[in-house]
Each structure stands twice: as structure tokens, then as C-alpha cells.
Amino acid sequence: MHTLTPLIEQRADPFIYKHSDGYYYFTASVPEYDRIEVRRAPTIAELPSAPAVDVWRKPDSGPYSELLWAPEIHFNQGAWYVYFAAAPSREIKHKLFQHRMYAVRNTSPNPLEGEWEFMGQIDTGIDTFCLDATTFTHDGVLYYLWAQKDEAIEGNSNLYIAPMATPWQLKGPPVMLSKPEFGWEIRGFWVNEGPSVLKRNGKIFISYSASATDENYAMGLLWADENADLxxxxxxxxxxxxxxxxxxxxxxxxxxxxxFTYGEDGDTVMLVYHARTYTEIVGDPLWNPDRHTFVKPLRWDEQGMPVFGRPSLA
Known part of the structure; x- marks a missing residue:
């Protein structure tokens, strides 16, 4: 079966979370990069027609007033959090890509209701370009996982992990897990970014993306034993x-x-990703809106490793 039809058009960096209330929650980068949008539905198939609620909008100026990228919605320690990256207004930095990472919180049972509180910057202790934060809990520890620039390492970003003291504060120093090094990771740009965590078959898997965000963009994989020191x-x-x-x-x-999310059966792992359906991008690729959200089931081999297959095949 070919999965040539997007689930949701013009939504990049897609994140779908299946909560204990039975709803699927969806957020992604919107083409205007000016707000955080969340929608929910009882099935994945109903997400495209679900009302999109703007839960937080960027201020007009200041350190987090430009280019809101890659929001993710998580339920951590009894409250909803959206983690996202944003850049300062250009009169502050005079450069476009100076993103730092931030969090907003909502204590309502339904995150489409109630108030979202700005919790501030997630300070990693490294004052450089950073983005694409995700969180996961393992053995009772909440971890933060993200992409960040190291001035001493060639490239745009590497992958880092750290434990969290609270859902908006780190507890320990960043540990680098991966940097761009293989040929497929350095096409156009030297990038490791967009990490996502999946736990299954006694392992912790981290998928990530690499290279420029055109047709060279591709996904890689890290894994560790579930009993290892992450x-x-x-x-x-x-x-x-x-x-x-x-x-x-x-x-x-x-x-x-x-x-990653789960199918309606609660067990099938669904791979959620964005892709384009053409290569000839007119104008600045940053403002091209046609990265669409696709979803397909993940498969597994006899060794318990995930099989991603092709983006066009279910």
C-alpha cells in the first residue's frame, strides 16, 4: 500500500501523542512560525478535521518572538507542557537563526482549555543555537533530549541528553550522544536534529533527522539497552x-x-513524519509551506529492531 496522501497538509515537524484520556493530541510547526497550535481527536484519522486551537502566540518582539519551531506536547508530572524553539527578534541578534528552547505549561485536564503559562527558557548551560526538544521518562527519571550547536564541532547541531529536575529545568550537564559524521548526515548541512524516543523489545530507540531539509533530509537511529546508563x-x-x-x-x-505514537489498538507503533511531494522549491525553503504530515505503521524484524521501510509504503 502506498501512503502517498498526507494525513495533514502543510504541517512540518509533526508530533502526535496518545494520552490516557483516549484522545490523540497533535501539534506541529505552522507555516507562519508564529504560534503553537494543538488539536485533538479520538482517532488519528479524525485529526485532520479536528478544530485547531491556537494555545500560545509569540510576542511581537523580544528573545522568543521569531520563528517558533517544532513544538511538542507532553504530559509530564501531572501537567501539560509544550516544548518549542524560538528565535529573538532581529533587532536583538541581527542574525536569523539564534534559537533557544522554551516551555509553556497548562494544568487543565484538557490542554485545549485553561491557561498556558510561560515557564521560560530551558537552560542547557550551553549558550548556542538549540532546538527540537523532546522528553521521556524511564525508570522514574524524566529526560530531556534535544539538538544543539557546539562551537568546537563542525556542523549545525548534535544530539544531547540530560536528566530533568522539573519538567522545565535540567538537573545535570548535557551529554552528547551523536554528531553528524556519516556522508548521509552532511548533505547540504551537517545536522543531527529532531530526536524522538521509542521504548520496545528491551531497548530505548532514538530516531533523528540529518542533512539539509530538502530531498537530502533523512532519518537515522540510535539505541541502548533498557537497563543501560542512558x-x-x-x-x-x-x-x-x-x-x-x-x-x-x-x-x-x-x-x-x-x-512515534500508537494505533487505536494501543500496541501498533505508528511512525509520524513530514515530507515534501516535490523537489523544485521556489524561493526561500524556510518559508515553503509544503512539508506535510504523513503517518504509517512501523514494522519489526526478528531481532526486535524497527523496520522503517520507505516513506511511500505502509
Missing amino acids: LDPAAWTKLAEPVLQTCYEYGIYGPGHNS
Whole structure:
């Protein structure tokens, strides 16, 4: 079966979370990069027609007033959080890409209601370009996982992990898990970004995206044993080849910036990602709105490793 039809058009960096209330919650980068939009539905198939609620809008100026990127909605320690990256207004930095990471919180049972409180910047202790934060809990520890620039390492961003003291504050120093090093990670830009966590078969998997956000964009994979010290870089194995990349045969280009959710059966892992359906981008690729949200089931091999397949095939 070809999955050539997007679930939701013009939504990049898609994140779908299935909550204990039975609803699926969806957020993503909107083409205007000016707000955080959340929608919910009882099934994945109903998300496209669900009302999109603007839960938070960027201020007109200041340190987080431009280019809101890659929001993710999580339910951590009894409250809803959206983690996102934003850049300062250009009169402050005079450069476009100076993103830092932030969080907003909502204590209502339904995050489409109630008030969202701005919790401030997530300070990693490294004052450089950073983005694409996600969180996960393992063995009672809440972890923060994100992409950030290291001035001493070639490229735009590496992947880091740290434990959290609260859902908006880190408890320990960043630990680098991966940097751009393979040929498929450095096409156009040297990038490791967009990490997403999946726990299954006794392992912790981290998918991530690499290279420029055109047809070169592709996804890679790290994994560790579930009993390992997740803050030890040596505990992680990194695949040398991409796990999901452009399918020229059916015209699905630059798949990446994924998340994982579960099917209605509660067990089938669904791969959520964005991709384009053409390669000839007119104008600045940053403002091209046509990265669409796609969803397909993940498969598994006999060794318990995920099989991503092709972005055009279910």
C-alpha cells in the first residue's frame, strides 16, 4: 500500500501523542512560525478535521518572538507542557537563526482549555543555537533530549541528553550522544536534529533527522539497552546507514523530523513524519509551506529492531 496522501497538509515537524484520556493530541510547526497550535481527536484519522486551537502566540518582539519551531506536547508530572524553539527578534541578534528552547505549561485536564503559562527558557548551560526538544521518562527519571550547536564541532547541531529536575529545568550537564559524521548526515548541512524516543523489545530507540531539509533530509537511529546508563554515550549504538530516506519512485521527498505514537489498538507503533511531494522549491525553503504530515505503521524484524521501510509504503 502506498501512503502517498498526507494525513495533514502543510504541517512540518509533526508530533502526535496518545494520552490516557483516549484522545490523540497533535501539534506541529505552522507555516507562519508564529504560534503553537494543538488539536485533538479520538482517532488519528479524525485529526485532520479536528478544530485547531491556537494555545500560545509569540510576542511581537523580544528573545522568543521569531520563528517558533517544532513544538511538542507532553504530559509530564501531572501537567501539560509544550516544548518549542524560538528565535529573538532581529533587532536583538541581527542574525536569523539564534534559537533557544522554551516551555509553556497548562494544568487543565484538557490542554485545549485553561491557561498556558510561560515557564521560560530551558537552560542547557550551553549558550548556542538549540532546538527540537523532546522528553521521556524511564525508570522514574524524566529526560530531556534535544539538538544543539557546539562551537568546537563542525556542523549545525548534535544530539544531547540530560536528566530533568522539573519538567522545565535540567538537573545535570548535557551529554552528547551523536554528531553528524556519516556522508548521509552532511548533505547540504551537517545536522543531527529532531530526536524522538521509542521504548520496545528491551531497548530505548532514538530516531533523528540529518542533512539539509530538502530531498537530502533523512532519518537515522540510535539505541541502548533498557537497563543501560542512558547518560553514558558508550551505551548507545548508532546505525551507519539511514533508516528512512527519499523515495524517488513514488515522489516522497525528505522524510524526517518524526515522532512515534500508537494505533487505536494501543500496541501498533505508528511512525509520524513530514515530507515534501516535490523537489523544485521556489524561493526561500524556510518559508515553503509544503512539508506535510504523513503517518504509517512501523514494522519489526526478528531481532526486535524497527523496520522503517520507505516513506511511500505502509
